[in-house]
Amino acid sequence: MPEIRPQCPLCAGEMKKNGKRNARTRWRCKNATCGVSEQTYRPDITAKHHFTYFHNHVTGIYPITECARLMKVSTRTVYRYFEPLWLIEIPNNPD
Structure with missing residues (x-):
């Protein structure tokens, strides 16, 4: 199976792997004049x-x-992360 490589956001050229940082793959544009670098994110x-x-x-x-302590962020950030999750509807299966 071929690997899916991102395109350069600046010149739309092909990118190559350029190591890892913070467990994220870094990519660099193969075009010598461009050389843009970016990281992939997994939302x-x-x-x-x-x-x-x-x-x-x-x-x-x-x-x-x-x-907050386990996620290594402030409690305000945890509230912000959790805000859209309160809108999830729980299925109600009547007996």
Whole structure:
């Protein structure tokens, strides 16, 4: 299976792998005159991470301060992460 490589946002050329930083793959443009560098992001993994802590908070496993400590952010940031998750509708299956 061929690897999916991102295109350069500046010149639309092909990019090559350029190592890793903070567990994210870095990419560099192959065009010698361009040389743009960027990192790939995985919003699906970030959303899963936030939902896991949200679920643990809602079910009473962790208070919000413990979630903030484990996520290594402030409690205000945790509230901001959790804000869209409160809108998820829980299915109601009547007996």
